Amino acid sequence: MKYILSFILLLSLNKASELSIGSMMPEMGHRMKNINGKNLTLSDAKGDVGTLVIFSCNTCPWVIKWEDRYVSITEAYSPKGIGVIAVNSNAARFSGDDSLEKMKKHSKKNKYNFPYVQDPGSKLAKAFGATKTPHIYLFDDKDRLVYRGAIDDNARSANSVEEQFLSNAIDELIAGKPISKETTRAIGCSIKFQ
Amino acid sequence: MIRIIVLSAFILTQSCSQVKLIPSTSEQIMSKIKSFSSQKAVLLNIWALWCVPCVEEFPMIVDLDDEYDELEIIFVSADFHEQKSEVQKFLKKQGLDSISFIKNEKDDPFISGIHPEWTGSLPFTVVYSKNSGIIVDSWEGKHSESRFRDAIDIAIKS
Numbered sequence: 001m002k003y004i005l006s007f008i009l010l011l012s013l014n015k016a017s018e019l020s021i022g023s024m025m026p027e028m029g030h031r032m033k034n035i036n037g038k039n040l041t042l043s044d045a046k047g048d049v050g051t052l053v054i055f056s057c058n059t060c061p062w063v064i065k066w067e068d069r070y071v072s073i074t075e076a077y078s079p080k081g082i083g084v085i086a087v088n089s090n091a092a093r094f095s096g097d098d099s100l101e102k103m104k105k106h107s108k109k110n111k112y113n114f115p116y117v118q119d120p121g122s123k124l125a126k127a128f129g130a131t132k133t134p135h136i137y138l139f140d141d142k143d144r145l146v147y148r149g150a151i152d153d154n155a156r157s158a159n160s161v162e163e164q165f166l167s168n169a170i171d172e173l174i175a176g177k178p179i180s181k182e183t184t185r186a187i188g189c190s191i192k193f194q
Numbered sequence: 195m196i197r198i199i200v201l202s203a204f205i206l207t208q209s210c211s212q213v214k215l216i217p218s219t220s221e222q223i224m225s226k227i228k229s230f231s232s233q234k235a236v237l238l239n240i241w242a243l244w245c246v247p248c249v250e251e252f253p254m255i256v257d258l259d260d261e262y263d264e265l266e267i268i269f270v271s272a273d274f275h276e277q278k279s280e281v282q283k284f285l286k287k288q289g290l291d292s293i294s295f296i297k298n299e300k301d302d303p304f305i306s307g308i309h310p311e312w313t314g315s316l317p318f319t320v321v322y323s324k325n326s327g328i329i330v331d332s333w334e335g336k337h338s339e340s341r342f343r344d345a346i347d348i349a350i351k352s
Contacts, residue, residue, distance in 0.1 A: 018313060061244040131334055132315035150314075153300050156274060186301040187272050189245060190315045190335045 018129035018148065021182045025051070025143040026127040032087065032117035035104045040085070040117050042124075047083030048141060050173050052166075054086045055125055055135040056116075058106040059097050060189035063133050065155040067110055069166075070134075072158070073151070074114045077170050084114040089125035090133075091194035094118060098192075122193045132188030138169055146179050150186035213285040215271070215278055217298035220307025223270055226295075227322055234266040235324040235349035237342070240297075240308070241317045242272045243284055247336035248317040254339055256288050264324060264350045270295040272316060321345040323352040 019026065031039040045051060054070060056063050074084045090098040100118055107116045119125060128137060138147035147169035152161040165184045172179050218226075227236050239255055241248035252269075259267040271281045271294070278296065285294050297304055305314050309332055312318050319342070320332040330352065331345040 061242075131313045135313075150301065153302065155301075184302050185305040185312070185314045187242075187297075187305070187314045187316060190247060190317075 018131075019127075019137065019145055021145055021148065023145045025053075025139050025145070027124050028143070030119070030124055030127075032119050032124070033100060034115045034117045035100060035107050036115075040115055042085065045083045045085035045115060046139075046143070047078070047081045049081030050141060050146070050170070051083045051139045051143070052077075052085070052170070053128070053137040053139070054084070055089055055128070055130040055133050055137075055191065056086045057088050057090045057093075057098055057133045057189070057191075058102050060133045062155055062186070062188045066134050066151050069151050069158055071111055071113055073167060073170070076167075077174075078113070080174055082170060082174075086112065086114060086116045087119050087124055088116065089119040089122040089130065090192040091118075091120065091122045092192040122191060125191050125193070130191060132190055134186075134188055135191075136166055138166065138173065140173055146173055147182055149184035153184075153186075155186065212282045213290050214293040215282055215285075215296050216293055217275070218270065218295045219299040220304045223268070223295060224307065226268060228327060230266050230322075231327040232325060234264050235262075235330075235346060236322040237265060237267045237346065237349075238270065238308075238320045238322070239267065239317060240270045240272055240319075243277060243280060244273065245316040249284075251317060251336045252288055255342070256290065258339075258342060258346065262346060262350070265346055268295065270297060272297045321349045323349045325352060328352075 025042060028043045029041050031041055034040040042053065070086065078084060088098050088103060103116055134151065136149055136151060137145060140146050147166065149165060151166045153163045153165065154161045165181060168181065169179045227238060230236050241252065243249065255267060259265065273281050273296065275296065281296060301314060305312050309320055313334065315334040317336060318334050321330045322328065323330050330349040
């Protein structure tokens with residue numbers, strides 16, 4: 001019985017943890033290839049008021065359902081000082097569905113208005129504890145994590161959303177208010193680590 | 195002649211019967227798991243048709259279900275409800291012929307209700323012990339058959 005309990009404890013400890021609220025943005029200098037061919041770091045993508053990091057990819061159905069909101073949120077908040085960057089950490093698929101060429105096409109097709117970069121070795125995703133796409137991280141102007149989780153509560157339709165998790169958090173960040181809902185969760189596709 | 199008609203009707207019924215897909219909240223799923231306490235270990239697998247690793251590991255899990263008498267496997271589809279018939283077709287193709295479950299709750303409360311540490315990534319697997327009903331192991335993503343077997347063996351003994 002003692003052996004069984006020890007084994008259970010060992011198994012339960014074998015888990016990666018997500019970046020906790022209040023943590024500093026990790027790996028700010030990690031160089032990632034943008035779809036325009038240039039290297040980009042999180043430092044380059046930072047906004048004056050805050051920074052939104054979206055772990056995403058080309059093919060995940062949940063990304064496909066939600067990505068219209070990447071664009072509308074960037075449109076609404078980029079002029080207000082929020083820097084936005086989408087990060088593709090599916091390193092195991094960089095020679096396939098998540099190649100830079102396919103990312104370019106995907107970005108163009110979906111009218112992305114923010115940089116879309118490849119994360120070599122999934123280093124950024126590992127540092128963030130990001131596990132899926134989409135997976136959202138919002139930082140304040142001092143690079144501290146203030147919100148983590150989902151965009152809203154309805155992947156299927158922007159018109160049927162009842163709770164705008166991310167927009168509410170950004171509004172509160174801009175207003176200098178505490179974030180009322182710091183973490184949420186949603187179903188997504190697993191990141192394909194190398 | 196009657197025997198042939200009866201046999202044909204039986205074959206037709208079997209080939210047309212669909213898996214009963216029950217829309218469920220996390221609370222209903224947890225209640226179902228608890229109903230096996232002291233009788234069987236339980237393996238919960240949350241999957242979706244769209245999720246390639248989920249579909250890849252699915253047949254292996256079905257085989258485990260056939261192999262272990264003291265194990266109950268509960269599959270919960272996280273697909274959108276408009277895909278219900280495709281989910282049923284997939285389950286039928288996998289050899290499942292009784293009941294299965296489909297998520298019927300918003301993501302955030304569903305995920306929290308299933309496991310406090312689940313980030314929402316699919317597939318997600320949890321193994322519960324036979325006697326105490328506690329979680330023996332849980333993991334996100336596709337994993338090796340040996341990890342499944344290790345957890346199941348512990349769950350059946352504990």
